[in-house]
Amino acid sequence: MLDAAVRRDLLEAAVWAPSAENRHAFRYSFEGMQLRLHPDPAIAQASADQHYAMWLSIGAALENIVVAASVHGLRCEIARDRLSELADIRIDFVHRDAAPDELAACIGQRHTNRRLFYRGPRLSADERAALEAALAPLGGNWRLHWFDDDETRKPLCRLLREAEAHRYANAELHRAMFAGIRFDVGWRRSAEEGLPPAALGIEPGMRGAFSLLRHWPLARALARAGLHHAIAARASAFPARRAPHLCVLASRTALESVDALLRAGRAMERLWLAATRRGLAAQPFAAAVALARAGRSALDDAARARLVRAWRELVPDAHPVMVFRFGYAAPPAVRAGRPRASALVYRHQI
Numbered sequence: 001m002l003d004a005a006v007r008r009d010l011l012e013a014a015v016w017a018p019s020a021e022n023r024h025a026f027r028y029s030f031e032g033m034q035l036r037l038h039p040d041p042a043i044a045q046a047s048a049d050q051h052y053a054m055w056l057s058i059g060a061a062l063e064n065i066v067v068a069a070s071v072h073g074l075r076c077e078i079a080r081d082r083l084s085e086l087a088d089i090r091i092d093f094v095h096r097d098a099a100p101d102e103l104a105a106c107i108g109q110r111h112t113n114r115r116l117f118y119r120g121p122r123l124s125a126d127e128r129a130a131l132e133a134a135l136a137p138l139g140g141n142w143r144l145h146w147f148d149d150d151e152t153r154k155p156l157c158r159l160l161r162e163a164e165a166h167r168y169a170n171a172e173l174h175r176a177m178f179a180g181i182r183f184d185v186g187w188r189r190s191a192e193e194g195l196p197p198a199a200l201g202i203e204p205g206m207r208g209a210f211s212l213l214r215h216w217p218l219a220r221a222l223a224r225a226g227l228h229h230a231i232a233a234r235a236s237a238f239p240a241r242r243a244p245h246l247c248v249l250a251s252r253t254a255l256e257s258v259d260a261l262l263r264a265g266r267a268m269e270r271l272w273l274a275a276t277r278r279g280l281a282a283q284p285f286a287a288a289v290a291l292a293r294a295g296r297s298a299l300d301d302a303a304r305a306r307l308v309r310a311w312r313e314l315v316p317d318a319h320p321v322m323v324f325r326f327g328y329a330a331p332p333a334v335r336a337g338r339p340r341a342s343a344l345v346y347r348h349q350i
């Protein structure tokens with residue numbers, strides 16, 4: 001049986017993992033030396049892009065648990081029943097000989113920084129290699145592709161803008177995006193779940209206009225006038241273009257199974273923690289990867305095929321997991337909060 005302090009530590013680490021729109025798509029339970037993650041059944045009905053982001057988020061929480069467990073000397077064995085997508089993820093704490101992972105200290109510091117401008121200096125080749133080396137404990141499947149010169153960065157920024165623009169021009173994507181933003185908490189406070197507007201990095205003068213954009217008839221009218229491209233550029237391509245680094249985490253193998261998506265989420269989190277350890281600010285951009293996913297999509301086939309084609313050219317022979325911009329910036333004044341870890345535990349076990 002794990003003692004209560006260790007259990008609390010593991011849950012706290014999991015809760016502070018990044019998650020798409022700050023939604024926690026699983027619950028936990030403990031049984032002896034086993035921790036189970038119970039995926040939210042809503043995943044099975046989610047559109048392809050949400051499905052992707054939800055599994056990546058669970059993978060990130062899983063990695064935080066593994067990293068936090070190492071500090072207690074615990075090594076994890078992870079298993080799940082492959083026949084059912086919604087099967088629990090079982091984490092057995094089997095040994096007491098694990099070496100502490102140096103990324104553990106960064107779990108609480110890691111956050112999404114959406115400030116418009118990141119400063120340099122750029123990382124040296126050795127520093128970039130050190131970020132990639134942080135992925136090594138997960139095997140040799142993961143690569144970082146850097147888009148740091150004008151020629152390579154331009155087409156990636158175009159792709160980011162194109163994907164983001166769909167969120168302002170497609171009714172279903174628009175609804176899904178704005179449903180995740182907690183306008184009810186105002187522009188100063190944080191929120192335990194969902195995205196507090198103050199964490200979005202929107203300039204004070206633009207906040208009123210952004211709030212209005214949540215109304216679909218207005219967003220649709222702007223999209224008909226072609227203005228969604230400018231809005232999307234501000235949200236993605238512009239900050240990506242100006243950052244010291246723009247980077248794609250990619251997998252050598254296809255990301256089709258739930259297990260592969262969980263591993264991708266773990267790799268994403270290790271990269272993010274390693275960047276935090278170096279003092280870097282980081283922001284992921286998920287839309288370009290998530291909207292290219294096969295499955296039930298709000299996008300029509302032609303729009304999705306364009307994203308897929310663009311990815312084939314940008315990272316040939318690899319499968320994109322997530323786009324990140326990196327640089328240096330002051331931490332945001334408000335970051336997304338979390339529910340109490342105990343609120344996510346089944347059967348009041350803590």
Ligand SMILES: Cc1cc2nc3c(=O)[nH]c(=O)nc-3n(C[C@H](O)[C@H](O)[C@H](O)COP(=O)(O)O)c2cc1C
Nearest residue numbers: 018019020021022053056057111112284285286336
């Ligand atoms: C799978 C995934 C996709 C995400 N996509 C985006 C994104 O496209 N843009 C963005 O600004 N943040 C994105 N985020 C960051 C989340 O919004 C963020 O992790 C969450 O709100 C919690 O905030 P924190 O990272 O500051 O703890 C993503 C996170 C995950 C795990």
